[in-house]
Amino acid sequence: MKLYTHIDRIKAELISRNMTPPIDPIALSEIDSMHYLGNDAVQAAVDVMKFDPSCHVLDVGSGFGGPARILATLSKCHVTALELQQDIHELGEDLTKRCNLDDLVQHVNGDILDNDTVERLGYGFDGIVSFLVFLHIPSKKPLLDVCAKVLKPNGSVFIEDFYCIAPFTELETKSLSRDVFCSDLPSKQEYIQQLELSGFCNINFVELTTEWTQYVTNRLEQFIENKERYTAVHGENAYSGLLEFYTVVATLFNGGNLGGVRIIAQTK
Template sequence: MNNIKEMKLYSDAHRILKDLKALGYSEDDKLNLEDVNQFDQLHYRGTLSVQEAIESISIQENDNVLEVGAGWGGPSRYIAYKTRAKVSALELQQDYSEVGQELTLRTGLESFVTHINQDFLNFSQNDSCFNKIVSWLALYHIPYRKKYTKKLFNLLNKKGMLFIEDLTFGSSFESSHKKMLEKKLFANSLEKYSDYLDTCANVGFEIVEHKDMSSDWENFTNERLKLLQTNRNKHEKIHGVDGYITIEDFYKTAAKCFAENIIGGIRLVCMKN
């Protein structure tokens, strides 16, 4: 398996602090969550998608929520802020988890969001300890899909709900794309859309709803790239020329893979009966 840091999106976990500095915040300043949310959502359509998750699986106060692959914890903080649920933000990369913890403290959400720096494959908690699990664009990174799908099932209590947004193989995927996807997107468990549903159903989940996000995300990634290129000078001032090139390279890869249907996307809601 490749190293996750080869994926250009992840090379600098501290870059978000530079974005916040450019907004006028000094190092130890308290942060306004809306300002942080402009940068801390490492998935498509930002907090709009997180709000839709809150509504579709009815996340509420006192819920015990797990976010798998939380990055800086952007979705976890938004969920906690909107609902006062308790959220565990589980993240593999230590630097992302540490910067995430700092952002949680500086937004005053530390009594709601707990950052856990661990590989989901090694995460050991009692079964049935969460009533909601959420995950954005993280599961496809994790190898052994059957094994971790079973684990998602076991971690939920009865009637527990799962909300996922994730990548899938696109309709034009060929095995010759595999190496590129492993290196550039750290893809370790992509599946076809229909197999994705089967894997969840086979461990016992009821599929409540699912949506093919491929064309939405093709548009999103295309617009995201254009916006970055339009704002090149501003981005270079904050992140330097190399910082710009790194992110542009990643945004180009994502846009191209969607445009050529090498990858696709899924939104999925499941229940444990």
Template sequence: MGAVWHTAREYGVNRGMLANIEMLGDMAMERTEDRVVAHYGVDGLMERIEAALVEAGADLAALMPADLKPVDEFHTGGLQATEDLLSQLEISPEMAVLDIGSGLGGTARFLTQRFGVRVTGVDLTPEFVDVATRLSAAVGLQEAVRFETGSALDLPAASGSIDLETMLHVGMNIEDKAALMAEVARVLAPGGRFAVFDVMRTGEGALEFPYPWAEEAGFSFVAPPEDYLAGAEAAGLLPVAQRDRSEFALSFYRNVFAKTKEMGGPPPVGLHLLMRGTAGPKLQNYMRSVEAGLIAPCEMIFAKPG
């Protein structure tokens, strides 16, 4: 706080005023996080997923990770997008991996299956953490992945202890990208990598809510790539790769919409289970905004020097 105090003093702000400003900021962040939890939480989610799996013909006593893929990769492009992002990285079994905003655990389970790593997932939504833990046990991966309730701005890891951090479709709910990058950099080991796949602002114009990540603008913080890059630079992270996945996203969702129309509705197991009956309008708004060039799903990979 010392550097902040010296700057504030130049503008006539005393320590009491600064403390109040910081307290108000913390309260605002807590309110935003509470709204995010309320947005993503779904009552009885595990039971709904189990019922959908049974309807799809799965044997709950012999579940495989592949059975969960239609519902456990809650981001643009699903499993294919996960593979595309992680294929750009060198990942080995001894690495410590942290998945930020781990949702139902799909990315964490993919990482441990494909690369043999142990993964910790952290997510704001307690029900997601519970379901991710139970699904991992159901497919026999409970020893390789674990999940904790927590914030991306206060990660449950020691400084310099993580070799790889992943974050897929999470930053849209985090207003302070600089604070996010600073916390990512804190726990990342020298030489470590941070792989991001977020929806980012790519054009001017009004966004039409709702979207999968927010019902309204009050807790949607879609930012341009430049904000991520600036936050990373301030935190000492170096950009390694960057890619706009708009065409991939449009192709993916056109295929989803076509299959849904052909079937007369969504399949039993799918992301609609997480969106309380509003998947259609949310995804349609998302695709229209991507087509208009207002937003785009973008990959970014950063490295910590060392």
């Protein structure tokens, strides 16, 4: 099953905004990034991880490649952008070419949990970033093991993810699974324990729940305010589908049991 189905919306936005090559990746990031707090989150990764032109970074679950292109633009580092869905991967690769960033950003299609994919990625990355992807992968242990394996010693991860603050209600569990493709979220303690078991140290669990709750609440309000423009570009069905998704996510965060976190940790 495909998690994400809005490929056509990116193409429609490119046409509507008259974006032709060479495209500015910062302007493009307004439509191609799926994580929270936009480029500030990517800037935080560059600052915390001290990425520079000598670094090779793996972006796990790169989506349309937005964060990977911003990373490369801000720090001139080399990025391998790994994406599971072939159609999203192909559009991401095309957008990178349209931004003239294909010398810095290389796209790979595959599953981070698949051994052949990992062989194709190679080893010895300086850092791994991942924005709102791990929440789709229920079993964190094999995922964190792979991350540790492909990093060089003293390599770092910068992961933005969901976690469980307190037990979810039955309705929340159903909504997370059905609408967000998310199940078995770990608690803070469980997450840290898994990181340690996979060999990570210097673990920094940065609480983002308040900021993200505000962000998803504002996102919903602004989306409703901009209904006319969105419907004109994408149609009524796309509007009502996204309205439902944004409402579900805002309700979950405002419920107080869903948390947002940035995890920074190092291999030994």
